[in-house]
Structure formats: structure tokens, C-alpha cells
Amino acid sequence: MDILTEALGSMRTGHPSSVRTDGRAPWGLRLPPVAGAGFHVVLHGTCWLVPLEDAPHLSPIALSPGDVIFLRDGRGHILADHPTTPPVQENAQRFDPGSPIGTVSLGGDGPLTSLLCGNYHLDQRRPHPLVRQLPEVVHLQTGHGRHPELSAAVQLLGAELENPRIGSDGIVPTLIDSLLLYILRAWFEAQPSASAEGWAAALADRAVAPALAAIHDDPGAAWSVESLADRAGLSRAAFSRRFTALVGEPPMAYLTRWRMTTAARLLRESDAPLSVVAGRAGYASEFAFAKAFKREYGLAPGAYRREARAA
Numbered sequence: 001m002d003i004l005t006e007a008l009g010s011m012r013t014g015h016p017s018s019v020r021t022d023g024r025a026p027w028g029l030r031l032p033p034v035a036g037a038g039f040h041v042v043l044h045g046t047c048w049l050v051p052l053e054d055a056p057h058l059s060p061i062a063l064s065p066g067d068v069i070f071l072r073d074g075r076g077h078i079l080a081d082h083p084t085t086p087p088v089q090e091n092a093q094r095f096d097p098g099s100p101i102g103t104v105s106l107g108g109d110g111p112l113t114s115l116l117c118g119n120y121h122l123d124q125r126r127p128h129p130l131v132r133q134l135p136e137v138v139h140l141q142t143g144h145g146r147h148p149e150l151s152a153a154v155q156l157l158g159a160e161l162e163n164p165r166i167g168s169d170g171i172v173p174t175l176i177d178s179l180l181l182y183i184l185r186a187w188f189e190a191q192p193s194a195s196a197e198g199w200a201a202a203l204a205d206r207a208v209a210p211a212l213a214a215i216h217d218d219p220g221a222a223w224s225v226e227s228l229a230d231r232a233g234l235s236r237a238a239f240s241r242r243f244t245a246l247v248g249e250p251p252m253a254y255l256t257r258w259r260m261t262t263a264a265r266l267l268r269e270s271d272a273p274l275s276v277v278a279g280r281a282g283y284a285s286e287f288a289f290a291k292a293f294k295r296e297y298g299l300a301p302g303a304y305r306r307e308a309r310a311a
Contacts, residue, residue, distance in 0.1 A: 003130070003203065003212055003213065003216050004130065004181065004184060004185065004188070004203075005181065006216050007128040007130040007131065008122075008128075008131070008180060008181065008184070009265070010128055010261045010262070010264075010265055011122040011123045011124075011126075011127060011128055011131065012120075012121065012122060012123075013036075013121045013122065013123050014121035015121070015173065015177065016039075016118055016119065016120045016121065016173070016176050016177060016180070017102075017118050017119055017121070018101055018102065018116055018117065018118030018119075018176055019101065019102035019103065019104055019116075019117050019118060020101050020102065020103045020104070020114065020115075020116060020117075020161055021079070021103075021104050021105075021106075021114070021115045021116075021117050022103070022104070022105045022106075022112060022113070022114050023047070023079070023080075023081060023105075023106055023107045023112070023113050023115075024105075024106075024107040024108055024109055024110050024111065024112050024113075025081040025082075025085075025107060025108060025110030025111050025113075026081055026082070026085045026107060026108050026110060027080060027081050027085065027106050027107025027108065027113075028078060028079070028080035028081070028085040028086055028087030028088065029078065029079045029080070029087055029088060029104075029106060030052075030076075030078050030087035030088065030089050031076060031077055031078070031079065031117070032076045033073075033074050033075055033076040034074035034119040035074060035119075035121070035124065036074050036119045036120050036121045036122040036124065037070065037071060037072055037073070037074055037119060037120045037122050037124075037131075037180075038069075038070075038071035038074045038075070038077075038117075038118070038119045038120075039068070039069060039070050039071065039117070039118055039119065039120065039179070039180070039183070040063070040068070040069040040079065040115050040116070040117050041067075041068050041069075041115060041116040041117075041154055041157060041179070042063045042064060042065055042066060042067045042068075042113070042114075042115055043065070043114040043115060043116060043154075043157070043158045043161065043162075044065060044112065044113065044114040044158075045065065045111060045112055045113030045114060046062070046063060046064050046065070046081075046113060047063050047079055047080060047081055047113045047115070048060050048061065048062055048063065048078075048079070048080050048081070048082060048083050049061045049063060049069055049077055049078070049079060049137075050077060050078040050079075050080060050083050051075075051077055051078075052075075052076050052077055052078065054076075055075060055077075055136075058136065058137060060083045061137070061139055063139075064141070064143065065143070066141065066142040066143045066151060066154055067139065067140070067141050067142070068138075068139075068140045068141075068142065068150065068154065068179075068183055069137065069138070069139055069140075070134075070137070070138040070140075070180075070183050070184075070187075071136070071137055072131065072132075072134045072135065072136050072137070072138070073124065073136060074119055074124070075136065075137075079115070079117070081107070081110070081111075081113065088106060101116075101161065101172055114161075116157060116161065116176070118176065120180050126261070126297075128261070129199065129247065129248050129249070129254075130199045133198040133199050133200075133248070134184070134187070138183065138184075138187050140183060140186050140187065140190075142154055147182075147186040147190070149182055149185075149186070150179075150182040150183065150185075150186045153175060153178060153179055153182050154179075156171075156175055157172065157175050157176070157179070160172050160175070188200050188203060197246075198246060198247075198248065199246070199247070199248075201246050202243075202246035202247050205242070205246060206232075207232035207233065207234050207239060207242055207243075208232065208242060208243050208246050208247065210231055210232055211228040211229075211231055211232050211239070211243060211251065212247070212254075214228065214231055215228075215254065215255055215258055216258065219255070219258050219259045219262050219280070219281065219282060220259070220279060220280050220281060220282040221282065222282070223251075223255055224252075225239065225240055225251050225252060228243075228251055239251070256292070256296075257296075259281040259282050260281065260292065260293060260296040260297070262280060262281055263277050263278075263280065263281040263289070263293060263301070264293075264297065264304065266280060267301055267304055267305040267308065268305070268308040268309075274286050274289070274290070274301055274302070277289070277301065278290075281293075289301070
């Protein structure tokens with residue numbers, strides 16, 4: 001079971017939205033917060049990402065061709081040719097509704113910078129801990145042979161946007177959708193094994209990673225700390241300490257979280273009867289499942305499904 005794909009899939013609430021931004025110096029664009037996670041890919045030229053006044057702990061970041069930015073919480077920020085350039089407010093009316101990729105042009109007559117900007121629609125009300133443990137801003141540089149798969153995806157995106165051809169309307173959204181997995185995989189794999197913490201360490205840990213894979217592969221199974229510890233080759237106490245230290249919560253707490261996450265996704269995306277959803281979540285009784293689900297989400301399963309469909 002691919003834990004990264006499953007974790008992101010559990011948070012997805014729609015397809016990413018994106019816009020091609022072309023700025024000629026001097027230019028600055030103030031971007032409001034988004035309900036999800038934001039991203040930027042520098043296709044050509046250079047620019048700066050400047051945090052807003054509500055984030056004094058973050059510093060401006062200089063961006064070059066091939067650089068990728070992932071904003072975990074969709075925080076508002078400024079993109080500009082220079083940190084001191086006054087920004088204009090984003091204006092959605094500048095976007096082209098006839099294309100899967102919007103376009104916006106601004107600035108003067110100086111050097112050109114082209115970016116792909118947008119957001120992934122992720123449910124931030126119940127973020128998976130794998131995503132919650134990421135830095136607020138992930139900055140990846142793909143030049144000089146770094147992160148070759150991510151670099152290839154950026155180059156493909158740039159080629160399709162520079163020279164749209166037959167099939168581009170289907171290719172570009174798919175590449176943008178895949179970009180999120182490339183970004184997070186590149187970040188996790190870049191963490192030094194000797195100093196990695198949290199989920200970056202858990203996904204590579206010889207004891208914890210197999211236990212996580214087992215939970216994700218079959219959340220409805222009758223897992224216990226003992227059975228997961230046996231799979232990890234550790235004593236019950238040693239496994240529980242190690243799992244809690246890396247994942248951020250005890251094994252049974254994470255199992256319950258993933259069971260409820262699996263159930264919520266089934267309720268949103270399928271017409272499966274509640275008895276089937278309950279079984280997939282490890283509950284033999286619909287009543288017990290409904291009680292547990294309402295405790296986690298504040299709604300009964302049926303009400304959650306209706307609300308999700310209406311949204």
C-alpha cells in the first residue's frame with residue numbers, strides 16, 4: 001500500500017486549480033489564502049516569494065527557474081520581481097475561463113518571469129499527520145540534477161504551457177495533479193536519514209513502516225498492538241514507544257484515525273451501504289460504527305454523506 005498516495009487521497013476534495021502567471025518587472029502580486037495547499041513552479045526567470053505581515057517567522061525566498069514551492073496551509077503571500085515592489089491584488093477576472101489553466105499578465109516592460117501558480121483542494125479541517133508535519137513552506141530546487149523526477153515533471157509542464165498542442169487540455173491537469181506527489185516524495189527523500197524525524201523517519205523505519213503499511217492495506221482487520229508489534233519484530237512496549245515517537249500518536253489511536261478517514265472517504269465517494277462502510281472500517285455493528293464516526297466527525301454517517309454530496 002502506498003501510504004503517501006493514500007494519505008493525500010484521504011484529504012482530496014477536488015482537482016487542483018491553476019493559473020499561468022507572466023510578470024514583467026516591476027511586478028508584484030498579492031495572493032490571498034486558499035482553502036487547501038498552494039503551489040508555485042518557476043518556469044522562466046526569477047522572482048521572490050514574500051510572506052505577509054501575519055507571518056513574521058517566515059523570510060522572503062528567492063526563486064529561480066525550476067524551483068518549486070509548496071505552501072502546506074495555503075497561506076496568503078506575495079510574488080514579486082523584488083521584495084520591495086508594491087503588489088497588486090489578485091483579480092480573478094483576469095483568468096481565462098476557456099482554458100483548464102488560467103492566465104494572468106502584469107507588470108511593466110522589464111525582464112519576464114513565468115510561473116505556474118495554483119492550489120490543491122485538500123481538506124484542512126482534518127489533515128493527515130503526514131501532511132501536518134511538513135514545514136509551512138517547502139522549497140525544492142530542481143537544477144543541477146537535483147530531484148530528477150520532479151525536474152522532469154516541471155519540464156513537461158513548461159513544454160505543454162509554452163507550446164500547447166492536441167491533448168494539452170488533458171495532459172496539463174494530469175501533470176499538475178501528479179506534481180503534488182512528486183513534490184512530497186522529493187521532500188521526504190531529501191531528509192537526511194540520520195536526522196529525519198516524524199513521518200520522514202516513520203516511512204523509512206524498518207519496524208514502523210511495515211505496521212503503517214498493514215494498517216493502510218487492511219484497516220478493517222482486527223489489529224492490536226501485539227499483532228502489529230509481531231509484524232515489526234519488536235516487543236509490544238518497544239513497538240508502541242517507537243510508533244508513537246515517529247507517527248505522533250499511539251498505534252491504536254492512528255488505527256482509529258485511519259479507519260474513520262477510510263469510512264469518510266467511502267461516504268463521500270461511493271454509494272456503498274452503511275453496513276459495507278462499517279465493515280471496511282472494522283466494525284461489525286452499524287450502530288457501533290455510527291457512534292464512533294459521530295464522535296470523530298460530529299455528524300452521523302448519513303448526515304455526513306448528504307453534506308459532502310451537497311458541497
